[in-house]
Amino acid sequence: MSAANRARVPDVARIEAQLAELWRGTAGDGDPVTHACTLNLVVVCSDGMEDLQAATNLVARVAETEPGRALVVSFPEDNRQDGDAEGGSVDGMQVYVSAHCHRGADGTQICSEQITLEARGAGRELIPATVLQLLVGQLPVYTLWRRQEFGDDPLPRALLDMSDRFIANSGNRHDPLRAIRGLQRFAASVSGEGRTADISWERVECWREALASFFDAPTLRPSMEQITGLAIEASGPAGDGHVTAAGAYLAGWLASRLGWKRDQVRISFAAATDLPPREVASVRIETSIDGAPAALVARRIDPTSDVVLLSAETEKSCPLPWKIKLPARDDAALLCGLLQRSRKDPIFDAALNATCKGDTF
Amino acid sequence: MELDRTAEANPLRAGLRRDLAAEPCSMVIFGASGDLTRRKLVPALYNLRLDGLLPGAGAVVGASRREMSHEAFAASLREGVEAHSRRGIDDALWDEVASGISYVTTENSVAGYRKLGEHLDRLDRERGSGGNRLFYVSTPPSAFPGIVERLGQAGLNKPGNGGRWARIVLEKPIGHDLESARELNRVVNQVFNESDVFRIDHYLGKETVQNLMVFRFGNSIFEPLWNQKYVDHVQLTVAESIGVEGRGKYYEEAGTTRDMVQNHLFQLLCLIGMEAPASLRPDAIRDEKVKVLEALRPLPLDQVGRSTVRGQYAEGVVGGKKVAGYKQEPDVAPDSPTETYVAMQLFIDNWRWGGVPFYLRAAKRMPKRVTEIALQFREVPHRLFEQSVAPNTLALRIQPDEGINLCFESKSPGPKMRVHPVSMDFRYGTSFGQQPPEAYERLILDAILGDSTLFIRRDEVEASWRYIDRLQQGWHEQGSESGLPQYDAGSWGPAESDALLARSGRAWRRP
Numbered sequence: 028m029s030a031a032n033r034a035r036v037p038d039v040a041r042i043e044a045q046l047a048e049l050w051r052g053t054a055g056d057g058d059p060v061t062h063a064c065t066l067n068l069v070v071v072c073s074d075g076m077e078d079l080q081a082a083t084n085l086v087a088r089v090a091e092t093e094p095g096r097a098l099v100v101s102f103p104e105d106n107r108q109d110g111d112a113e114g115g116s117v118d119g120m121q122v123y124v125s126a127h128c129h130r131g132a133d134g135t136q137i138c139s140e141q142i143t144l145e146a147r148g149a150g151r152e153l154i155p156a157t158v159l160q161l162l163v164g165q166l167p168v169y170t171l172w173r174r175q176e177f178g179d180d181p182l183p184r185a186l187l188d189m190s191d192r193f194i195a196n197s198g199n200r201h202d203p204l205r206a207i208r209g210l211q212r213f214a215a216s217v218s219g220e221g222r223t224a225d226i227s228w229e230r231v232e233c234w235r236e237a238l239a240s241f242f243d244a245p246t247l248r249p250s251m252e253q254i255t256g257l258a259i260e261a262s263g264p265a266g267d268g269h270v271t272a273a274g275a276y277l278a279g280w281l282a283s284r285l286g287w288k289r290d291q292v293r294i295s296f297a298a299a300t301d302l303p304p305r306e307v308a309s310v311r312i313e314t315s316i317d318g319a320p321a322a323l324v325a326r327r328i329d330p331t332s333d334v335v336l337l338s339a340e341t342e343k344s345c346p347l348p349w350k351i352k353l354p355a356r357d358d359a360a361l362l363c364g365l366l367q368r369s370r371k372d373p374i375f376d377a378a379l380n381a382t383c384k385g386d387t388f
Numbered sequence: 389m390e391l392d393r394t395a396e397a398n399p400l401r402a403g404l405r406r407d408l409a410a411e412p413c414s415m416v417i418f419g420a421s422g423d424l425t426r427r428k429l430v431p432a433l434y435n436l437r438l439d440g441l442l443p444g445a446g447a448v449v450g451a452s453r454r455e456m457s458h459e460a461f462a463a464s465l466r467e468g469v470e471a472h473s474r475r476g477i478d479d480a481l482w483d484e485v486a487s488g489i490s491y492v493t494t495e496n497s498v499a500g501y502r503k504l505g506e507h508l509d510r511l512d513r514e515r516g517s518g519g520n521r522l523f524y525v526s527t528p529p530s531a532f533p534g535i536v537e538r539l540g541q542a543g544l545n546k547p548g549n550g551g552r553w554a555r556i557v558l559e560k561p562i563g564h565d566l567e568s569a570r571e572l573n574r575v576v577n578q579v580f581n582e583s584d585v586f587r588i589d590h591y592l593g594k595e596t597v598q599n600l601m602v603f604r605f606g607n608s609i610f611e612p613l614w615n616q617k618y619v620d621h622v623q624l625t626v627a628e629s630i631g632v633e634g635r636g637k638y639y640e641e642a643g644t645t646r647d648m649v650q651n652h653l654f655q656l657l658c659l660i661g662m663e664a665p666a667s668l669r670p671d672a673i674r675d676e677k678v679k680v681l682e683a684l685r686p687l688p689l690d691q692v693g694r695s696t697v698r699g700q701y702a703e704g705v706v707g708g709k710k711v712a713g714y715k716q717e718p719d720v721a722p723d724s725p726t727e728t729y730v731a732m733q734l735f736i737d738n739w740r741w742g743g744v745p746f747y748l749r750a751a752k753r754m755p756k757r758v759t760e761i762a763l764q765f766r767e768v769p770h771r772l773f774e775q776s777v778a779p780n781t782l783a784l785r786i787q788p789d790e791g792i793n794l795c796f797e798s799k800s801p802g803p804k805m806r807v808h809p810v811s812m813d814f815r816y817g818t819s820f821g822q823q824p825p826e827a828y829e830r831l832i833l834d835a836i837l838g839d840s841t842l843f844i845r846r847d848e849v850e851a852s853w854r855y856i857d858r859l860q861q862g863w864h865e866q867g868s869e870s871g872l873p874q875y876d877a878g879s880w881g882p883a884e885s886d887a888l889l890a891r892s893g894r895a896w897r898r899p
Binding site: 092131135232233235236237238239240242243244245246248251281284285328332334337345348349350351352372373374375 | 397398399400401402403404410411412438440443444445478480481484516518550552815820
């Protein structure tokens, strides 16, 4: 008998019955409740109950804009004593259901459901099969991986196989560049491109918008082809060389979109202080305008501001400066942004590959 | 027509959510001191800017006959944004927007417009507008031709230095009847190419109206039922709870038929009745829409009275408040023959809709504000159950509570075979937790991008006026201008309107 067989197998029919009971309960006070479901969101927590609470809070926030069924997989601390391997009380999977409700714009109470799977010991092996049974059919499946590394763990691969998108968050790692490279290797090892995503990539979208807007004006478009230098200032965590996840993705994105060759563009990273973690303070692009050296600079007007000043250092006529406002987006909002996207993002795939290829930095 | 989608020219735009970010331009608003500018246009521009959909470069120029300083104009716009924007104002961003706002007092002369041109040239240099120009005409319709002619005479129908386009946006109403619409279109097309003319009907900018196309042509289950074989009749309702709100003078000239039916209701009718376009190209869609209008069965003049009902609101109670009747409104004649309620039965004579009545109604001072399209399907061919079963209804709610509702019969629990109607609801606010943009945001952005899909083409305007003119002629010949049926403000309209449907055994929905 395998360890998994010894573990308690969750009764899916019972879970569904609990859900039905839950919905009857939420509607019990006469206040009409709308049960909305547009997707499945599988959230895989880090070890310990602390992350389960954080993940539950995240799911509640996401449910306000992306209602669906959340399957939160948690790994409580294993309290077994040596020699207690047969002790069934902790070996297996416990499942419970809950609802996240909020008021819609019209006052309607809208509820989403969360199924929490607490896996202990051999119960870990039951996760893929249990998740698969509990998914709402015909709706997209997104997996959010909150654990540190993929390593040799078969779980991420199993979840990826049943997911439309597999989302990591490299910005939360101690060495984001290493995490990004791990994600790239993971993405490359499975068939079907475009199924991996990274919250850190979504985080830099507003900066991509800002940098792209330099070249919306037709007069500045030729400068895009003449970039010689890129300097990114961002806040940690960062590994060697102050390479943050945001910095790595911005550089990889520019390199892939503009077809930079090795050593064509000098790229440097610097640590920003007085800024919340994982944020970008400034990006400076060395280029030329009408043949004269110039720099296009996007910089927060102060470290705590969400307004970025786009300016040009040039002697030539230029339609700058102007300001843009960065949207305030926490991890929940960033995750919602990824959930709303089409399921494949070839621009991300190209940026991820460029980031990891070694041609870029 | 090639769109100015910057993703095609700027590779960094590819894959961005805002891959439709617009090129810099100067937007000149004629009639800038009017209410629309403060309530809708500038809040829309501000929100587009907030979303990063408009570049920092570019300018907004108010043009009006009234004397005003740049600062006073910018301050009035700020008040407008504070009062009417769907999102709060951000000081830093507003300061940035305000730095591009200016005001020009326009004389009604070519010289005055040349001065405007010099101002725009200066903005091209100082604000990076790139020579692109969008003229937004939000004046009373009588001023349209003069503005357009002077723009042409001053050479402003061409882009400025380095620019790629000069476009004009015209607010409704486009004409008062077919003849005036044709004349206005003639004047406009003498100065601007049709591809640079954007006739706005703000209904088309609403997300739910755009969803009609997705609902019909993005799902395979509805379209097979969308025809005379399965649909008994269609009801389109545009009800407003407000009265004429100080616009008595305008309303006396227009009436509900010209104000609501010729544009909003006919556009909804087109989207419900049209065939699937071959592509999403603007002209592919507009070709199909105009076919619907051209297929409307002309009403014999002596049948106009039988197929239509007009009415006028008398005093009553709306939203718990006592309100005056139409004839007591300011600037309304005490013996006014203008309708504030119109209902009509019409037919689209084509293979899809042959014999299916479309019931349209638009009115002011209804019990509530609602815009809804409802398809009532035919009854089942054989009565199997003791109880009568109600026909299925598919209701598409445009505003408020945007969504879709399907009504069908179901068995009530219990030992007896009892049939009970139930409904299946889809609500935008539930499935998409995000706030949709205002219609004007979408339309202004599309005009800057050069995407005319949601704007009305010349032949659409003229085809709709052709039908409306005939109704007006019929009403005139029957002398029904005098003594329109009255209805209490806050009611669902005159009893004659119920009779219009009752003759064929049908009834209006109570949305």
